[in-house]
Amino acid sequence: MGETPSEASIFAVVKENVLEILEEVDEEAISMEISLKDLGANSLDRAEIATGSMEDLGLSFPMRELAKIKNIGELVKFLEAKVSG
Amino acid sequence: MSESRRWNEPVAVSGMGVITPYGRGVAAFKQALYEGRSAIGSASLAPLEGSRPVGLLASQSPGEWIEPFISGEHQKGKILKKVLRRKPLPVVLSALAALEAFESADLEKDNPGQMGIVVGGHSLASSYDFEMRRKFDVSPNHVAPSFLIQLLDTDHVGVLSELLGIHGTGLTVGGASASGQMAIIQAANLIRLEEVDRCLVIGPLADLNPMAIQSLDAMGALGGHEYSGKPTLASRPFDQARSGFIFSQACGALILESVSSCKGRRSPMIGFIAGSGVHLDGTALPSPSSRGEQNAMTRALGAAGLTPDEVDTLNAHGTASHAGDIAELEAIASVFGAHAKSLKVQSTKGLLGHTLWAAGVVEAIALLIQMGSGFIHPNANLKNPIRTDIGFAGRHTSQGGPSIALSNSFGFGGINTSLVVMKDWERKTL
Numbered sequence: 001m002g003e004t005p006s007e008a009s010i011f012a013v014v015k016e017n018v019l020e021i022l023e024e025v026d027e028e029a030i031s032m033e034i035s036l037k038d039l040g041a042n043s044l045d046r047a048e049i050a051t052g053s054m055e056d057l058g059l060s061f062p063m064r065e066l067a068k069i070k071n072i073g074e075l076v077k078f079l080e081a082k083v084s085g
Numbered sequence: 086m087s088e089s090r091r092w093n094e095p096v097a098v099s100g101m102g103v104i105t106p107y108g109r110g111v112a113a114f115k116q117a118l119y120e121g122r123s124a125i126g127s128a129s130l131a132p133l134e135g136s137r138p139v140g141l142l143a144s145q146s147p148g149e150w151i152e153p154f155i156s157g158e159h160q161k162g163k164i165l166k167k168v169l170r171r172k173p174l175p176v177v178l179s180a181l182a183a184l185e186a187f188e189s190a191d192l193e194k195d196n197p198g199q200m201g202i203v204v205g206g207h208s209l210a211s212s213y214d215f216e217m218r219r220k221f222d223v224s225p226n227h228v229a230p231s232f233l234i235q236l237l238d239t240d241h242v243g244v245l246s247e248l249l250g251i252h253g254t255g256l257t258v259g260g261a262s263a264s265g266q267m268a269i270i271q272a273a274n275l276i277r278l279e280e281v282d283r284c285l286v287i288g289p290l291a292d293l294n295p296m297a298i299q300s301l302d303a304m305g306a307l308g309g310h311e312y313s314g315k316p317t318l319a320s321r322p323f324d325q326a327r328s329g330f331i332f333s334q335a336c337g338a339l340i341l342e343s344v345s346s347c348k349g350r351r352s353p354m355i356g357f358i359a360g361s362g363v364h365l366d367g368t369a370l371p372s373p374s375s376r377g378e379q380n381a382m383t384r385a386l387g388a389a390g391l392t393p394d395e396v397d398t399l400n401a402h403g404t405a406s407h408a409g410d411i412a413e414l415e416a417i418a419s420v421f422g423a424h425a426k427s428l429k430v431q432s433t434k435g436l437l438g439h440t441l442w443a444a445g446v447v448e449a450i451a452l453l454i455q456m457g458s459g460f461i462h463p464n465a466n467l468k469n470p471i472r473t474d475i476g477f478a479g480r481h482t483s484q485g486g487p488s489i490a491l492s493n494s495f496g497f498g499g500i501n502t503s504l505v506v507m508k509d510w511e512r513k514t515l
Contacts, residue, residue, distance in 0.1 A: 023166070023170060044231050047231075048230055048231060051227060051230055054227065055223075055227045060223075060227065063226070063230070
């Protein structure tokens, strides 16, 4: 395996999943600061995006670990910690 | 409602939509039936080895089916995209067939408030379920959070109600291969009970997963192995050289509506569901029962107030199964007696193959098409009938369509249903 994915590459994975689930969202609108809710995701959409990102990164963890995540940046950092952990 | 409906008053068909291997739409189906063209090709059918005769839709990709509506700026394109995103194939096809039926019934601009939805079939997401299992095996955490919603057959009801703004009753009914016809029967009953004025009936795609295919093959139900090089000859209902049913894909939709509602909104009536009969054999087995089939047909005729002699066409269950075809012809001979010879018995499965849950709806559509266009589609592969005391539709299309027809569907578990479909009906003045 190669080196650990960087924050930027994890953001790219999350972004790809956001675009797949929320087809109406403008790519430019997806940033580290914005929340999935503000992008128009309902609770099921948010769970789908998290699960898809988890799967794409080869991770496995229960969804409840994401309970306190507030925005995309926090999700990316959480996933980064999991990847390096 | 201006006048109360009688318990056995016919229910009108005011719209229909269908997706078959011939393409999307009633027009493509009509053309193929008229030409007597087989839908059966040769393809691999996982997990079976080699290639098999099978009737496959042009695409197995949900996205490809939705694409023309989105790119073509169809007025429902936006909502279709929203409601159908990431939905498995059976739901997408139910929605598209329903949309065609809705439009043909001119219900677009109506407020369909007093409308219901009945979806016939079960285990509708079995392929989706099977695919998700692969993710589950890697990690249960990878299972899509929305999995359960899609697993439920009522996902069809939810999607259709959102897409078409239907807020009356909604349910799924199962009856194995009689599911489609059972759905028509239950929808007609809802209308007769005045619970709804009109009802969308769906015969959904039977999207069998590889385990189901394996099981059907192991029980010896799938036929046509010997015709893998000539797949169009494989589906041979009532022929001495039949060897089991040919699996095929389709989805059908009907709008059933009370005659008074049709008249009230000046909707054309394509035909009428004039009576139905159901008989359970009292068995969990897949074996057919001539007696049970006979009872279903007799009840349907009784409910329609018809004598057997008044029937001109019989759209048979006719799957080309060894025992099933013998039992059905025996039942037909018993019900119709000497008149059996004058009937035109046809099996749409000889052209299309067996579409399982969809069959009852798709075959009712086949009858309504023939009534409307005035022809009888052929039994293209019926060379040597297993009985000669019964009248069969010929091997080529004949002119002059059905007027009063019986349609049969028989399902595993001894579920026998029969339906009277009529071209014309007028309430007799008292």
